Amino acid sequence: MVFGKKQSSPGVPSSGGSVVGATTIEWDPQFKQGNVMWKVPRLIRFGDNIVVREDEIAVFYRDGKVLTYFDQPNRYALTDFNAPIVGGLLKFFTGVQQQAEVYYLQKRFLDGKFGSTQPYQFVDPVFGIVNLRVFGEYRYRVSQPENFINQFVGTFAAETAADVEARLKEQMVILVYNALGKMKSQGLKVTDLAANLTNIEQLVLATSPDHFGQYGVEINKVSGLTISLPDEVQKAIDTRSEMSVLGVNYLQYQAGQAMVDAAKNPSGGAGAAAGVGVGLGAGVGLGYAVGGQFAQGFAQPPMKACPSCGAMIPANSAFCPSCGANLSTAKQQASVVCPKCGTAVQAGTKFCPNCGTQLSQEKKCPNCGESVSPTAKFCPNCGKALTQ
Amino acid sequence: MSSDNPDIRQQVKEQSGSLKRLQTLIPGLRGYRKSEDVRISDELLRNQVADRLLQAKGNLEQLRRQMAAAGDYTNLTLVGSAISQVQQFAGELRHSEQGYSGLAPSISITEETLNRLYDYDYAFVQSAYDLLNSTSSFNYDPTAPNAVASFLNGVIKQVQGLKQKWELRIEAVEGILQK
Numbered sequence: 001m002v003f004g005k006k007q008s009s010p011g012v013p014s015s016g017g018s019v020v021g022a023t024t025i026e027w028d029p030q031f032k033q034g035n036v037m038w039k040v041p042r043l044i045r046f047g048d049n050i051v052v053r054e055d056e057i058a059v060f061y062r063d064g065k066v067l068t069y070f071d072q073p074n075r076y077a078l079t080d081f082n083a084p085i086v087g088g089l090l091k092f093f094t095g096v097q098q099q100a101e102v103y104y105l106q107k108r109f110l111d112g113k114f115g116s117t118q119p120y121q122f123v124d125p126v127f128g129i130v131n132l133r134v135f136g137e138y139r140y141r142v143s144q145p146e147n148f149i150n151q152f153v154g155t156f157a158a159e160t161a162a163d164v165e166a167r168l169k170e171q172m173v174i175l176v177y178n179a180l181g182k183m184k185s186q187g188l189k190v191t192d193l194a195a196n197l198t199n200i201e202q203l204v205l206a207t208s209p210d211h212f213g214q215y216g217v218e219i220n221k222v223s224g225l226t227i228s229l230p231d232e233v234q235k236a237i238d239t240r241s242e243m244s245v246l247g248v249n250y251l252q253y254q255a256g257q258a259m260v261d262a263a264k265n266p267s268g269g270a271g272a273a274a275g276v277g278v279g280l281g282a283g284v285g286l287g288y289a290v291g292g293q294f295a296q297g298f299a300q301p302p303m304k305a306c307p308s309c310g311a312m313i314p315a316n317s318a319f320c321p322s323c324g325a326n327l328s329t330a331k332q333q334a335s336v337v338c339p340k341c342g343t344a345v346q347a348g349t350k351f352c353p354n355c356g357t358q359l360s361q362e363k364k365c366p367n368c369g370e371s372v373s374p375t376a377k378f379c380p381n382c383g384k385a386l387t388q
Numbered sequence: 389m390s391s392d393n394p395d396i397r398q399q400v401k402e403q404s405g406s407l408k409r410l411q412t413l414i415p416g417l418r419g420y421r422k423s424e425d426v427r428i429s430d431e432l433l434r435n436q437v438a439d440r441l442l443q444a445k446g447n448l449e450q451l452r453r454q455m456a457a458a459g460d461y462t463n464l465t466l467v468g469s470a471i472s473q474v475q476q477f478a479g480e481l482r483h484s485e486q487g488y489s490g491l492a493p494s495i496s497i498t499e500e501t502l503n504r505l506y507d508y509d510y511a512f513v514q515s516a517y518d519l520l521n522s523t524s525s526f527n528y529d530p531t532a533p534n535a536v537a538s539f540l541n542g543v544i545k546q547v548q549g550l551k552q553k554w555e556l557r558i559e560a561v562e563g564i565l566q567k
């Protein structure tokens with residue numbers, strides 16, 4: 001299981017705990033880690049002791065509603081009629097042999113992951129209907145124990161932490177879809193998705209109180225949002241952005257690809273010189289047909305080896321047509337954008353002068369050479385997926 | 389100002405006391421005289437400022453919702469950054485190690501060093517209130533994204549200023565305790 005969640009071992013009822021046959025009820029820490037809720041596997045009775053720790057809430061539930069809850073750490077003895085805190089609960093127990101269910105909740109923020117099971121159909125002006133899948137992580141906590149139990153146990157009949165999480169995940173996916181829908185109506189295109197992931201995260205956070213408040217849940221953070229596109233759409237987007245990086249049209253691009261392939265796989269030659277020859281030959285041949293600046297560049301020596309991938313390329317190239325490495329020194333001194341506040345900062349600066357975010361562990365997109373945030377899943381410039 | 393004509397205003401101000409000024413912001417602040425008071429005062433001050441920061445955070449979250457509702461996504465990540473910085477500092481204040489009594493069981497503080505500390509604290513707490521006020525008084529206008537951006541950048545600067553004042557104060561407190 002993710003996040004080191006402890007599951008109950010066989011033989012322990014529900015999800016664990018040391019309560020059977022005992023008068024002291026407590027949430028065994030060994031079954032607690034990563035679990036937001038635990039249902040005590042037997043009904044609570046008059047005379048029981050309830051142990052509530054610092055980071056826990058004990059909620060008493062019966063007949064479809066919450067009776068009361070204890071959120072201060074203590075050992076609560078349900079025998080003392082004078083105790084002001086348990087008084088409300090004891091009133092319920094007196095006289096008849098009434099019983100109630102007890103649920104323990106965690107107060108702390110917990111991490112969860114979400115992902116879509118059904119694809120989201122995004123209608124793009126260029127690509128038509130595109131099936132998107134979204135994944136991400138979120139941090140949440142119980143903000144209102146009463147709403148939480150009434151909703152999850154009362155309305156959704158959720159009995160375990162896993163049930164609760166399944167529903168939270170579903171809601172997270174819906175929020176991401178809502179955000180996508182909103183941004184789409186503002187003109188967002190499939191090609192813009194990669195550049196807007198943090199925006200979408202913020203939009204989800206902005207709308208989360210309206211959706212999660214009713215469940216007594218607070219979403220504190222959404223991170224690592226990934227939106228995956230169908231392969232053919234991703235490929236088309238990559239091609240398009242490579243074309244715009246290289247400043248060529250589609251025909252030129254295709255010609256360049258053919259040359260690159262030829263240069264990379266010298267058939268029958270030996271060494272780098274042969275590679276240049278084949279590359280040049282292919283370039284000249286195709287260059288006549290295309291006649292663009294791209295082909296001309298290839299037809300004209302001098303050539304040099306790309307410092308990144310070793311392919312032979314025109315000496316004055318700003319970008320390597322083979323691996324996309326950024327070769328212009330001017331560009332390398334240009335500014336980078338702070339991943340946190342968006343301020344343009346001179347490249348090489350260690351900390352953002354605006355917000356203080358550490359910028360030293362910046363990385364470059366291997367496809368287009370653009371500086372990207374260290375946490376980015378996709379290059380905001382060319383849309384290429386980045387392996388971490 | 390000649391020496392035989394001292395500045396009366398200065399004296400009056402000193403007599404009114406740095407602590408009193410500070411207590412207008414944080415009622416009940418005891419004032420670091422004994423080691424136990426250091427701990428209690430420190431906790432009171434931290435929590436008070438952390439509460440103000442969380443209120444400011446609430447205002448910023450409200451702004452984020454307004455922006456989302458208006459379909460204005462230009463500054464969403466910036467407001468997110470401001471929110472997380474406010475939240476992070478509030479958490480630091482509330483949860484970092486509390487009190488200094490363990491470090492220095494017997495503290496002797498002169499009136500002068502105490503006043504200096506109260507001045508640091510006053511500046512620190514006052515800027516927390518300033519931050520809260522600026523987030524409370526900002527009126528969101530979806531047609532003016534530049535105004536939102538400069539407001540948010542201002543908030544981020546305020547948080548940084550607050551952090552700086554906090555560090556100064558810690559230095560001042562530690563300086564006192566080492567003597």
Ligand SMILES: [Zn+2]
Pocket residue numbers: 306307308309310311320321322323324325
């Ligand atoms: Zn290369």
Ligand SMILES: [Zn+2]
Pocket residue numbers: 338339340341342343352353354355356357
């Ligand atoms: Zn920054």
Ligand SMILES: [Zn+2]
Pocket residue numbers: 365366367368369370379380381382383384
């Ligand atoms: Zn890229």
